[in-house]
Amino acid sequence: MIETSATRLLGQVFLLLLALVAQLVYAQPREELLLWHGYRGEERRALEQLLEDYNRNQPDARVKALAVPFGSFADKLSAALPRGQGPDLFIFGHDRIGGWARAGNTVAPVDDLVPARVLARFPPSLVEAMRFEGRLYGLPFNFKSTALIYNRALVRHAPETTDELLALARARTDRRRGRFGLAYSYTEPFFHGALLNSFGSGPFDADGRLALDSPGNVRSLEQLARWVREEGILPEEPNSTLVTNLFNQGRAAMVISGPWLLGEISEGIDYAVAPLPQNSESGRPLAPWVAVEGLFLSPWSGRQQAALGLMNYLTGERAALHMAMAGGQLPANLNAYTHPEVARDANTMAFRRQLETAVPIPNLPQMTLLWKPLEKALNKVVKGSASPAGELQRLQREIRRDVANLQAAGDRAGRPRSIPAWAWLGLALLALAALSPALRRRRRIAAAWREHRTAYVYILPAMLGMLLLVFFPLLYGFLLSFTDTTLLNENTPFLSRWQGLGNYASILGDWNFWYGEGAGRSINYDNFYWTLLVTICWTAGNVVLSVGLALVLALALDKPILGRTWFRLLLILPWAIPNYITALVWKGMFHPQFGVVNQALQVVGLAPVAWFDSVGASFMTGLVTNVWLSIPFMMVVILGGLQSIPRDLYEAARVEGAGRWCQFRAITLPLLKPVLVPAIILSVVWTFNMFNVIYLVSDGAPAGANDILITKAFRIGFEKYQYAYAAAYSMVILALLFAYAMWQMRVSRTLEAAR
Amino acid sequence: MARIEFRRVVKQYPDSPPTVPGLDLSVRDGEFMVLVGPSGCGKSTTLRMIAGLESVTAGELWIGDRLVNRVPPGERDVAMVFQNYALYPHMTVFENMAFGLRVRREPQAQIRTKVERAAETLGLTGLLGRRPGQLSGGQCQRVALGRAMVRDPQVFLFDEPLSNLDAELRVQMRGNIGRLHREFATTSVYVTHDQVEAMTLGQRIAILNGGELMQVGTPMELYGDPDNVFVAGFMGSPPMNIVAVQNLGRALRNAVLEVPLAGLEGLPGELLLGLRPEKLEYAAAAPAHWPRLRAAIEMVETLGAEMLVHLGEGDTRMVARLPGLRPLAAGETIELAFDPRAAYLFDADSQRRIRLSQPVESAEPAL
Ligand SMILES: Nc1ncnc2c1ncn2[C@@H]1O[C@H](COP(=O)(O)OP(=O)(O)OP(=O)(O)O)[C@@H](O)[C@H]1O
Numbered sequence A: 001m002i003e004t005s006a007t008r009l010l011g012q013v014f015l016l017l018l019a020l021v022a023q024l025v026y027a028q029p030r031e032e033l034l035l036w037h038g039y040r041g042e043e044r045r046a047l048e049q050l051l052e053d054y055n056r057n058q059p060d061a062r063v064k065a066l067a068v069p070f071g072s073f074a075d076k077l078s079a080a081l082p083r084g085q086g087p088d089l090f091i092f093g094h095d096r097i098g099g100w101a102r103a104g105n106t107v108a109p110v111d112d113l114v115p116a117r118v119l120a121r122f123p124p125s126l127v128e129a130m131r132f133e134g135r136l137y138g139l140p141f142n143f144k145s146t147a148l149i150y151n152r153a154l155v156r157h158a159p160e161t162t163d164e165l166l167a168l169a170r171a172r173t174d175r176r177r178g179r180f181g182l183a184y185s186y187t188e189p190f191f192h193g194a195l196l197n198s199f200g201s202g203p204f205d206a207d208g209r210l211a212l213d214s215p216g217n218v219r220s221l222e223q224l225a226r227w228v229r230e231e232g233i234l235p236e237e238p239n240s241t242l243v244t245n246l247f248n249q250g251r252a253a254m255v256i257s258g259p260w261l262l263g264e265i266s267e268g269i270d271y272a273v274a275p276l277p278q279n280s281e282s283g284r285p286l287a288p289w290v291a292v293e294g295l296f297l298s299p300w301s302g303r304q305q306a307a308l309g310l311m312n313y314l315t316g317e318r319a320a321l322h323m324a325m326a327g328g329q330l331p332a333n334l335n336a337y338t339h340p341e342v343a344r345d346a347n348t349m350a351f352r353r354q355l356e357t358a359v360p361i362p363n364l365p366q367m368t369l370l371w372k373p374l375e376k377a378l379n380k381v382v383k384g385s386a387s388p389a390g391e392l393q394r395l396q397r398e399i400r401r402d403v404a405n406l407q408a409a410g411d412r413a414g415r416p417r418s419i420p421a422w423a424w425l426g427l428a429l430l431a432l433a434a435l436s437p438a439l440r441r442r443r444r445i446a447a448a449w450r451e452h453r454t455a456y457v458y459i460l461p462a463m464l465g466m467l468l469l470v471f472f473p474l475l476y477g478f479l480l481s482f483t484d485t486t487l488l489n490e491n492t493p494f495l496s497r498w499q500g501l502g503n504y505a506s507i508l509g510d511w512n513f514w515y516g517e518g519a520g521r522s523i524n525y526d527n528f529y530w531t532l533l534v535t536i537c538w539t540a541g542n543v544v545l546s547v548g549l550a551l552v553l554a555l556a557l558d559k560p561i562l563g564r565t566w567f568r569l570l571l572i573l574p575w576a577i578p579n580y581i582t583a584l585v586w587k588g589m590f591h592p593q594f595g596v597v598n599q600a601l602q603v604v605g606l607a608p609v610a611w612f613d614s615v616g617a618s619f620m621t622g623l624v625t626n627v628w629l630s631i632p633f634m635m636v637v638i639l640g641g642l643q644s645i646p647r648d649l650y651e652a653a654r655v656e657g658a659g660r661w662c663q664f665r666a667i668t669l670p671l672l673k674p675v676l677v678p679a680i681i682l683s684v685v686w687t688f689n690m691f692n693v694i695y696l697v698s699d700g701a702p703a704g705a706n707d708i709l710i711t712k713a714f715r716i717g718f719e720k721y722q723y724a725y726a727a728a729y730s731m732v733i734l735a736l737l738f739a740y741a742m743w744q745m746r747v748s749r750t751l752e753a754a755r
Numbered sequence B: 001m002a003r004i005e006f007r008r009v010v011k012q013y014p015d016s017p018p019t020v021p022g023l024d025l026s027v028r029d030g031e032f033m034v035l036v037g038p039s040g041c042g043k044s045t046t047l048r049m050i051a052g053l054e055s056v057t058a059g060e061l062w063i064g065d066r067l068v069n070r071v072p073p074g075e076r077d078v079a080m081v082f083q084n085y086a087l088y089p090h091m092t093v094f095e096n097m098a099f100g101l102r103v104r105r106e107p108q109a110q111i112r113t114k115v116e117r118a119a120e121t122l123g124l125t126g127l128l129g130r131r132p133g134q135l136s137g138g139q140c141q142r143v144a145l146g147r148a149m150v151r152d153p154q155v156f157l158f159d160e161p162l163s164n165l166d167a168e169l170r171v172q173m174r175g176n177i178g179r180l181h182r183e184f185a186t187t188s189v190y191v192t193h194d195q196v197e198a199m200t201l202g203q204r205i206a207i208l209n210g211g212e213l214m215q216v217g218t219p220m221e222l223y224g225d226p227d228n229v230f231v232a233g234f235m236g237s238p239p240m241n242i243v244a245v246q247n248l249g250r251a252l253r254n255a256v257l258e259v260p261l262a263g264l265e266g267l268p269g270e271l272l273l274g275l276r277p278e279k280l281e282y283a284a285a286a287p288a289h290w291p292r293l294r295a296a297i298e299m300v301e302t303l304g305a306e307m308l309v310h311l312g313e314g315d316t317r318m319v320a321r322l323p324g325l326r327p328l329a330a331g332e333t334i335e336l337a338f339d340p341r342a343a344y345l346f347d348a349d350s351q352r353r354i355r356l357s358q359p360v361e362s363a364e365p366a367l
């Protein structure tokens, strides 16, 4: 009775699921235009108001907007568009154009569709930003660049040259009181663009070839290093939160930031915006990167004309004005700035003037690969651990190699490959091997099914979920690891990317332990075995320290001391806080200038430590954070274990004359083993893959030396975009953990047998 | 060997009335002393004070010639057997027994001979390699005993060591413990609930109630010559009948009996009369001058050769232990008699024994 109704219910659920899937796959032709964007807050409201207005006036070309969370927007686009799904048009930054154009089928060229009259609305530099290899891929919608934002209580007139800026900044800097003349996230390549571009060269030469080590680029790094290291006008370890806080507390006279900062400035701060000054060293103005948001057309859109109509409307003057006034944007349609209401706003107009010198971020596909390595290089240079010229030369070689890898994979993608015969044979054999035990036991399986049908039906949903959420991704990652999939060829047929064991060979066969020669020799922190060594030290250090300290604390709290309940509560509290928040707090505490750790050191009379500059100190930051995070769990487990030890054993031992230490060794430790061993196993696995702490606290600093395997895999996948290589890396990690688990099981089984 | 002396020892846990308000007790050298008393009366506490597991709040505790108030347990040279055995679960029987010796850093060879000898005495030789989890309750108990024995201490302490065993094993282990004491004559203090254990093992028995010492003495002294109602009611099974009687000057009387007695002058008007169940006899067979009592039968428990007859009349309840010759039924009225010399008198207020010169004074200790 129960069985049949359960089966029937399941059948209905299944049908429902099928219907859902079918609807997703065979989506009916839409009547509406679909627009994807990543806006929130007032920008989103302003855009939606515009679209409402548009829908009222154009009832036959209705538009529906979908706000996609910004973090996953790019991935969603590159997953949906090449497969003919997704929106008719979308709003996105222009820097991905090159990659999309290369990948194909992602974004439609619009040069033949847009009349010159429309293009005349935008400044030529912004239109240029939308071009790749001679073709126009979208219409500029708005732009964002940095400019100089200064506190008017501290700075009367915006400096005209960097010499003036330096003089002013020196006068406003008082490092002991935490005051700085200038603050900005100078280690982020986007912000360094201002200096870099003022020497005229940029990361690529006129032909689009990588030219990181050009003399101009080297000089820009030298200038930055001087500002940080010799002039000392800039705070250490900058990030956007720090810059905002310094400015809001009146402790930074000037900051270089974008329009997004304006909304975060405190009431009491009287500020103004000005274009960045002339660089006295190059004789040219500081030229920040400008990111242009464009309106892009999907090549699959069935309603191109309607979509173009909408693009025309959104870049028109009325829309531009609305986005400027209601949305706080800087529209690409320059006519908006002649409107008196906009023209009256000095800050907006300052950003508008900054556009005259700003340089659009190159939209070449290689640019995507540049950000993170360049940030690492900037970090090294401002900390003095590498020379600008040497570091840029090294970077040039590294990125060339990465680009060549990507390119090679991309090129091969054109050539279709047939599946080798052995692959079919192997697959068939595998299938047979998998099926043969099932066939041999089919009778038992059938009997088990008949007997426990309800049970099987009950676990079916969970099994399906596991299959979908665990096994399928695992299998996909496994297969991916045998290809050479990268950002540039991910949309080509799977088999054309097949390359066998190449990734594994290059991970495990990486014998390049050193960079450079002779005295200039340094460890190659990207080497797999270095990372493995760091991971092992990290895991062992964490487990030993956290178990040891937790044991000491648990022993102390097991005694009936005064206020025991409160101590327990306090020590368990870190557990209640999400670990990434704790990690961020610790990162703040280790900040070399503003962190409480260094301040405490100074109070005691010790020299402050540059925590993220050396391998050892940086390792310590992660270690301390993770031990802090692991102690509560360990302590609770050990306390539980202690409480299960009968008191009279201790009394018997005391009567027999055993001291404290002897009781601990002879009774506590052996009887704690049943809880300690599983706790240690768990702790090893967790720590081995503890992504959050490494990524958020030291972020692998310096130069990736403290990355563990899992963060390295992440970097390969999502900073270098070598997806297949990252998949192979993950498989190696999985294999290592698997081997550890097997070994651990053997050990604990022998331990068990010994009892 | 050593004697143990409590001198006005007080034990008080924080935030509670004193558990032991002031104990004077001495255990002679080589003596087997049993502590009995109702649950919660402080037997374990007293024992643990000797072991050093509980501190002494006030007073003096001597073991041998040493004042041990501040001596840690390991230095008192005592060995203790716990109710739950307290064997180390992760050690073998050998290691369990050797633990105390190893802590004292005795030479390996010596440890081996001592443990093996003790194992032989207790019949544990084949079990030395096992862990406690693989032993039966009786075997565990013997290991616990062995662990105490190998140390050859000045004092043995036992806290209800047999209470987790079944009746048969208990008798057997009782025999073992008695034999060991006769053999080694080590001063021992033994806590128990069980009267039979106390009577058979104890050379002397100390009866505690609410932390106070009620009486110390040999089993026979306590049975035949109890100092107070508590001791009288505690020893013997079924316990002594204690009934309220009125003092008429020349006789005692209540609803069921009347006892003519001399020497009652000057005593309070309300007294307690104690009569052991085994001292009541059928009136028909008794000497004519013995006082009689008549009461209705409430219940009869037949034990084979004897029976326990529960009598009730008004507020008075008594039990008689009679030979199981005649069938008796509930509701019948029965007439019994007793030797007036076998009766005990107690003060109703203080519950203390009143010893008369005539004739109860001359009563032979019963049995
Ligand atoms: N740690 C303690 N704190 C407060 N009171 C306690 C403590 N330990 C024991 N007591 C009290 O002291 C009294 C005597 O306890 P003890 O264990 O000595 O009794 P006992 O005679 O051994 O009883 P049992 O025959 O049930 O074992 C009891 O009332 C008990 O509640």
Ligand SMILES: [Mg+2]
Pocket: B043, B044, B045
């Ligand atoms: Mg007790």
